[in-house]
Amino acid sequence: MNTTTHLRHAGRVADVALERRSFLGLVAAGAAVVGVPTLLTGCGSPSDPQGGAAAALPIEDAIPTYIPTDYVDPDFPSVNGSTPGFSRLPDTLVTSVPTPPGSGAVFTAMTPLWGTIPQAKGNQYYAAVNEMLGSTIEFQIADGNTYGDKLATVLASSKDVPDWVCVPNWNLPPRFATEIVGNVFQDLTPYLAGDKVKAYPNLANIPSDVWKFCVFNGRLYGLPMPGEILTDATFYRQDVLDQLGITPDVRNGDDLLALALELTDAGSGRWGAEDLWTTAAIIHGVPPKWRLDDDGSLVHRIETDEYRAALAWNAKLFASGAVHPDAVAAQDGDAKQRFQSGRSLIMADGLGSWNEALRDNLGANPAFWQQPFAPFAADGGTPVLYKGNPANISSFLKKTDDEDKVKELLALANALAGPFGTAEFDLVNYGVEGVHYTKDADGLPVPTELAASEVQPTYIFLLSGPVVNAKVQYPGYVEASSAWQADAAQYLTDPLFFGQQISEPQQYASIGQPFQDLEKDISRGRKSLDDLDVAVQTWKSAGGDELRAFYQDILDNA
Template sequence: MNAPINRRSFLGMLAAGAAVVGVPSLLTACGGTASTGSTNVGGIATTTDHLPTYVPITYAEPDYPSVNGSLPGFEKIPEEFVQSVDAPPGKGSSFTAMTPLWGTPPPTTGNQYYEAVNEMLGSTLTFQIADGNEYGTTLATALAAPKDLPDWVSVPTWNIPPRFASEVVPNVFQDLTPYLAGDKVKKWPNLANIPTAAWSYSSFDGKLYGLPFPTGVINDSIFYRDDILSELGITPDVKNGQDLIDLMVELTDPGAKRYGAHDMWTAATLIHSVVPKWKLTDDGKLLHRVETDEYREALEWNAAVFASGAVHPDVDNTWGKQLFWDGEVVVINDGLGSWHENLAQMLGTNPNWSQTPFPPFGADGNDPTYYKGNPCSIFSFLKKTDDEARVTELLDLANVLAAPFGTTEYDLIANGVEGVHFTRGSDGLPVPTELAASEIQPTYMFLVDGPEANAKVQYPGFVKESSEFTQLAASYAVEPVFWGLQISEPDQYASIGQPFEDLEKDISRGRKSLSDLDAAIETWRSAGGEELRTFYQGILDES
């Protein structure tokens, strides 16, 4: 096999009945189980019977159509919204939900936004919001006491703990396959509107457990405070990695408490086209990302950023967003979702506050290669229960929360209550009130969401600028090997990659060198890396 595996063709083979997996040694190695009509390797089922039927719904036509998986952009509010769920579906029950937040938590009592959404749901959903920066620790602690776990738990993919697929998922969370598989999902039209790829990535060992928060294929970028550059009279012209370093050095003025950069490791991986995990060579073999030239070059570049003096001295002790908000850091790498979240956070106190992404570029000045992000980066799970009515009611609520752009439900969740959290301008666009900044924060979206849409029309010019950027960036996007597949790695290899996270920081900060990388790679190979490669190569070869 000399071409990267394509998730759509992979699922197509499964749907056609192709026997793509089933090597006994691999089944034993990954702890997979075989049953009539369904076997799995690394958690990948040989059938798609567990996946919900995809039934797309369109309530509004985008002004900026999706390009190669970019988010569709909507510059206008529909003249009339469609109520996608006829009446509040809840039974008056009370549920708890745990979600992360990278910002100031809103009040949970006396919050008119929560009250309005609970009224729309017909049941009370009370949030237990945790600091997003510490969410991995919070999640691990919560999972250690499953009896006390909230009814609904958000799990970012980057916070998945060890043995999650093999132990936590089947023992702690509800198997949703009997409720949502195939045409059963049609009972909940908004859930049926979620693309198949997101459901596939929310599946473990051939069963559907997760409720997805679908995302676009471009998830990260390099932003700069264009309001600050404008004040300084600087027009950025960044076409390669050295240009970016030069700009960040130019922006650095310790006397003014202004530094050009935060830790730019994510930026380094972007401009050097570092693969998310595995790279497929021309002869069909797999290289782990840490073994690639691109990874080594990214480390060298980030070390040069630190050596330049442009990095804020408190980079390891102060939250990067706070430094970016305060203007102490001018350039930062962050998720695309932070763009509108920062606007919501800052425009109330600083109407001139503005950020923008650098146009896509490769470190060497050539076009970059962006690797598509997974079809969902966050999913949620329902606490396991024998009460089928409780599961059904929670799915009823999920169907409301997954309502897409153009619906009354989406409008309420996105903007709050008209006259309370926003007013309508002469152009019909929502204008947030001061109360919106304190009462509305991203919460419901981390439980479940419909196909993501760029409809943040309350921020003038945002939809146009961000849609055009993501359309351009997505034109450079390719699917990495194993794209969109939720693969359950053998538990014994769960932590062998952890040393590289520390090493990335140490090399970047000059505490270690690239010779230490060579030693770490050899340690990784002998500690199970070669066996892990064989595991993935087996899946690749069989497919």
């Protein structure tokens, strides 16, 4: 992740929280990513806590009470969990933690970084944040691309575990929930659960859905880096469609197929769409993993009628000739470039790609604009949108009998979680004014040369305040994004096992892999839905039914 580029823009919170897809994408190819049928997902283990921990609690009792605090009123408030939007930066900042909470102690922290690791000696950014905290955090920063290996080595030797450790979800080692977390890390339930969090107002300001993903075995262990619950959309190049005199009116799956075909002009090197498998799954309401049928039985996504219909729809799109030939050849890595250059005009992507595309294209093409379609269902009915994981990265405190140490670390966390509009937020995200950034005529922060070598994302990997949209440097973006999210949020629903942490038995780690290839093959006409039936039967006999029983046991014990 090029954080120097990120710092060139105002609203750094959105650059960090929304655009972290940039560095997530760097590791996704080799990582355990949520959404694949067999992988470790954000879901709760029924196992008892390890290491003599206290009894498990219902997740609602283990998480902090949500007490929202707006130091700056958003221009576009959150709706049902959507990201609040700010159309301008605040003129004045609020100091949310007036007195440095630290005791002067020194703590170690291990975090990943997708970028150049800054020198600690003489680093004015670190010095300023440590002064704000009143204690010193000494970072042990590791290359994000190999962070999982480093994490596994550290956790294998409990005596070498730093005081504070960042653990991205895709780097969770085997048996983390069942063996590691209770033995290595501090149970924070007695300090933060329920109204106990009132001692740390900035932590109380983090939404409940985020905290749910920090609970293991019915106890609160993690401190979150909050993200968004709306994660994906289907975009079209509105600027190009305007030039073509086409105003899209997409209300169902057939409308989208017709539009993609209408936009296709192979003679001029323009195709209607990229591979829209993500879109197909969304508009058909395919569950992320499991669904509970009306008769109470657990059904995996690959067994659902919705999954089957999504595959059939995507195959119809490919058969129409509206998909760019490079996408047909599965050259997915170039999809963004094709879309942004206008060679394809419809693409499914993460919401964070919207502002990234503006960042990368407005300089050369001031008219560039992509817009997501309003949510719709394939049959024209009411859309079903499943919440995404709003805490893909969490941090953990090393287990200790020293309660004062735990309370001090939580006080430091409270300061680091200062939300948008606070002095703490500005310092953590921009550095020191006049040293690491100056302000331009519009009041937007412009980084100095020193920022490139000193102000790298480090503290945010320990935790941060709630995610906001403050991309004020892109005209019209905050309003458009906030309006889309507010509309989409009305259709949100919790996936089954939402907010629980479940470590699937290792023997099921590969039984879902064939479906990734099958989705591509069926979409491109190389295989049929009959092959899906065979694959589902193979999955069931290879461990799918046993995996179902594993999850059923979790439901029965809930």
